[in-house]
């Protein structure tokens with residue numbers, strides 16, 4: 561089954577023949593008095609609506625097991641819940657700002673170590689020590705869109721006895737399937753492309769490893785950061801158009817990137833594969849498209865605030881992946897938890913803007929960017 565078919569056809573209501581599965585809001589379920597057992601007992605442990613969403617999540621990622629959490633960070637925290645005192649995690653310096661915050665604020669006091677590597681492409685076998693439990697990868701990285709060779713990281717990590725966790729938020733299972741490349745765990749912020757309408761906060765974990773799946777089910781039950789039924793129901797709905805939305809958003813992003821690349825008021829444009837031919841080759845070998853997020857630096861003669869104020873369509877807001885275009889300034893917004901030194905190391909300059917491209921008519925978006933750039937030039 562192709563992914564657009566799977567997104568639409570995975571779930572039916574077999575009890576009543578309804579083409580859309582029902583929403584179960586119950587927090588508790590009747591049990592068999594003889595065994596105190598039943599298919600569901602209490603909403604936090606599991607419930608029919610979340611279980612159906614988790615089935616779709618697994619299908620989209622080509623996984624055996626799927627888990628839905630209350631946010632992308634709850635999913636990442638649950639993935640890190642397998643860590644024990646003394647364990648080390650290797651991450652790229654340009655990891656998602658919230659993941660950086662989690663590691664920065666919670667690891668040290670709990671006896672965990674985080675090692676940030678400027679470029680995971682330079683990781684060697686000697687870097688993966690016996691303390692290394694997880695190599696955490698984001699590719700494309702946020703917001704620089706740098707690419708990491710997943711097969712190579714999987715090989716290095718596994719030889720050193722470590723697990724590979726991939727944050728696949730920028731790609732989703734539609735464009736990239738890390739588990740098929742050997743990764744152990746995929747986490748995603750479903751707040752972004754999976755929701756696609758900027759009105760659900762959610763996170764996901766998928767894996768093929770039965771032991772890890774047990775640990776993540778325990779994290780749901782014991783830590784409790786689960787996705788409520790109503791949001792699960794809505795995510796089942798929004799996922800049906802995920803491949804379709806992504807196709808349009810990606811086509812728009814490609815057109816905008818070409819336009820900006822030739823614009824005199826724009827400096828460097830960043831997108832998957834733009835850093836080097838090597839990264840372009842790697843990305844093409846592990847993903848089926850560049851996605852719908854790009855970043856660019858304004859030329860020095862453009863007044864950033866005037867440019868942003870003049871934009872009619874992309875809202876100046878964090879987040880990404882929705883049907884409406886959004887633009888943000890990573891240095892003061894998404895990545896403000898990082899010190900200026902850490903930002904510089906990750907390639908996040910004060911001039912960098914990140915654009916998440918929506919499904920609007922691309923002619924309107926291009927025209928809007930052009931008039932705002934003219935306003936930014938006039939104001940400086």
Ligand SMILES: *Cc1c(COP(=O)(O)O)cnc(C)c1O
Pocket residue numbers: 631632633634656658659698702727729730748749750751752761762763
């Ligand atoms: C947004 C995001 C997260 C965190 O997800 P929330 O749903 O906001 O908690 C993690 N990773 C990446 C790459 C993100 O963009």
